[in-house]
Amino acid sequence: SQTIHQWPATLVQPVGSPLSLECTVEGTSNPNLYWYRQAAGRGLQLLFYSVGIGQISSEVPQNLSASRPQDRQFILSSKKLLLSDSGFYLCALYLQGGRGYTFGSGTRLTVV
């Protein structure tokens, strides 16, 4: 079965510093991949999704970017973090014909 690896689990970064969060997938090929952000006590907001290598769609205007350099790798980045970028970031995959999403364990980012 497919699994998702996200790291790091927690991250504290100063305002203005760069960011790189990585998500890798095992046990499947050509999945749809997604980055969600969850503010404290809130629901999940879709940030980016990708249906294939090099294909990125952005859902909301923001300070972040995403890339998919390989089929099973999805990266969330920022050149300069803002305080408002703090949150819980979740990577997810979806397989056509599958039963919903599989989520990673998340990265809690605190920008100070």
Added chain:
Amino acid sequence: GQQLNQSPQSMFIQEGEDVSMNCTSSSIFNTWLWYKQDPGEGPVLLIALYKAGELTSNGRLTAQFGITRKDSFLNISASIPSDVGIYFCAGQRAGTASKLTFGTGTRLQVTL
């Protein structure tokens, strides 16, 4: 981005009681999903619903896909302490790169 209306926002119940929560949307979905999220973890799929009117159970959990395709319900019978967490509904439309729209969440706390 859009979020589904989920109620109640939070619930305090006693162990052994039954729990009901629902999710409504102004637009139609082809699939309804229910997830549970424990603190610091990614959401885990509980039940997936694929057809209007469908009623599906998973142990003590029962969910229904509303016949209008604009709502869904989740019931938990005989709650136990490990049911504590945040429950999210999510809707999925055909032809949208399988993106999920999430509800705002229901925080469930179970007292002994």
